[in-house]
Amino acid sequence: MIYHHIALNIPISDGLLTYAHPEALPAGTRVVVPFRNRPQAGIVWANHVSPEIAAAKILNIQTAFSGEPALPEDWRKLLEFTARYYHYPLGQAVFTALPQGLKEAKAVETPEPPLFYALNGTGRAQTPPPARFHKKAALWQALQHSDGLTLPALKRVNSQAAKLLEEWTAAGWLETKQAALPVLRPSEKILNARQQAASEQIQTAFGRFKPFLLYGITGSGKTEVYFDAAAKVLASGKQVLFLLPEINLTPQLLKRVEARFADVPTAVLHSRTAAGRRTQDYLSAMLGQAKLIIGTRLSVFTPMKNLGLIVVDEEHDGSFKQDNELRYQARDLAVWRAKQAACPVVLGSATPSLGSWHKAQSGAYQLLELTERAHAGAKLPKVEILNVGRLKLDNGFSPQALDLLKKNFEKGGMSLVYLNRRGFAPALFCGDCGHTFGCPNCSAKMVFHQRARQLRCHHCDHREPVPFKCPSCGNQDLTAVGHGTQRVEETLRNFLPQAKTARVDRDSTAHKNDWADLYRRIAENDIDILVGTQMLAKGHDFARLNLVIVLNADGSLYSADFRAPERLFAELMQVSGRAGRAETAGGVLIQTQLPEHPVFAAVKAQDFRKFAENELAERQMFNMPPFGFQTAIRADAPNVAAAMDFLNRIKAELAPRLAGGVSLFGPAPMLMVRLAERERAQIFLESASRKDLHHVVSLWIRALQQNKDAEIRWSVDVDPQEM
Structure with a gap:
């Protein structure tokens, strides 16, 4: 018998039996x-x-x-x-990195490579279908002007x-083949000088490891730089991994990716993909059949046969950090990969x-820097900071x-009212x-x-009826105190009943077609005011949107988390960037009770460099x-x-053995101490x-x-984002 180490989904130190x-x-x-x-599924990790x-x-x-194909060494x-x-x-x-189908103790079907249809010599000699059969003629023309197209493309x-x-194959006019290189449509966008320079810099690094930070102001056309570089990689037959923070927050970007690379075999991997489809797409990527892989943080683990480029869009976004179980940071793993x-x-x-x-x-x-908006007539919006400390709201x-x-x-513009809080109000209160x-x-x-x-x-999603x-x-x-998106929506409907107001949060976009309906309404100028949460802060490009109002901007600054200013600055800059992306000038009004805070001065000046310089200097002082x-x-x-x-007991036990140069802080209760009927404490190293x-x-x-306790659960969070 030959002995093997098998990786199993069990909580032992190396997980190998x-x-x-x-x-x-x-x-x-x-x-x-x-x-x-x-019976349990496992992966052979070593033999002999x-x-x-x-x-x-x-x-x-x-x-x-x-x-089945074996999971590769890399x-x-x-x-x-x-x-x-x-x-x-x-x-x-x-097992975190595997799709559901590969976690189960049963065989999976290996996907077949996509077939490409082309006219053979006999087919090209045939008379094309009459023009009056325009759809049939269009299909014939597509085949005639191509070396091969997939069935979805046709x-x-x-x-x-x-x-x-089927008819034309039976007549002997078609041949099928497996194309080594994907078919790429020409881009409809012409890059400006800055975009072109950025893309060319990325292209000089093809075939070797080089990390780039593409810093571009909102609306500067970062996506077109990604696309241009990705097209060159795909044309060479290599694969591209495109990571997005949250698929549902960037539907426009996903739509643009699919339009630009419509004829490229693509795998889209995210939590709303059906389990069977996700397993097949995962295997397609591993076998090199899918050339473009688009997905959220878990997609960083997708095995790829011939990886040529990785793109991490909105790299600052907290969604790339997993906050339970395997607490990985997908952006950092993308760089390692x-x-x-x-x-x-x-x-x-x-x-x-x-x-x-x-x-x-x-x-x-x-x-790499993009300092101007891609749309020739678009300018950065004018940002105003309003002190509402003494105003009646x-x-x-x-x-x-x-x-x-x-x-x-009244001028026909479209507005966005931004509030990072869904629901009618934060709390119900007895006066x-x-x-x-x-x-x-x-x-x-x-x-x-x-x-x-x-x-x-x-x-924890606990729900109960409103008490009488x-x-x-x-x-x-009983009184509702505070302001949620539902209350803001109701206020606007009463204030401007003739305006068409739409609320966009997790409650209003819970169904499959909600985003598509929203985009259709916006395209048809059927929405005058959007009320939204973080879902609308990034990745959206609405040409008519020229005013952004931010309510209760400073709530997060009361947090003890040292990253709060960084997160708030990013949030305000991102949501401000939704305004004025076409010819119409944009304006932003940010309401705050802390107008003197440096974050608001940086947002008003739209000066990321200055903000980053000040924040980094402060962090350096405290390591x-x-x-x-x-x-x-x-x-x-x-x-x-x-x-x-429990934490104090282990701290005391380890104290004599700890190396110098590592500081311990705590233990202390977490900022949100109670979660899902459990209470939490932490110690920082x-x-x-x-x-x-x-x-x-x-x-x-x-x-x-070694200090097992039936009542205690523990976890380790390397490079934590939560305080």
């Missing part, structure tokens, strides 16, 4: 093995291993899916690095393409993360904001006794959703990231005291040396594993 098989199975082969008397336990105790591999090395860096069990990391020309292809594949990686943003900006300033990344609106909205509507309605599971107030007549927790009276004093006159490295060790328990005691920090984290993990 030993199993036997009569033959040596190649590393990367999917298998089924018995684990705790149940020396067992560390008695041979009699080693179970046999039950099934080997030898007919993919396995990526997962080994990920598990090692984020201090996560290898087997669980491996269906876009004629919906009856499958039937006609590009180095592994010896290809360029482009990180793009109008508001780069300070970590990426620091690397560009230090020369680790090459900085109408459901969050200042008189100035309402006046601007009214005037813009008699002061009772507020908190979530029973979390240390957060429940949000009042008026139309559903519900109170909802936006953290206060449970403390019986008062039936905060990117000048130092952090890891958070977290524990949760039925009560926070138990979590604190910080160091200027990444190596020293990881050594100490390893000591902590060993101690955590």
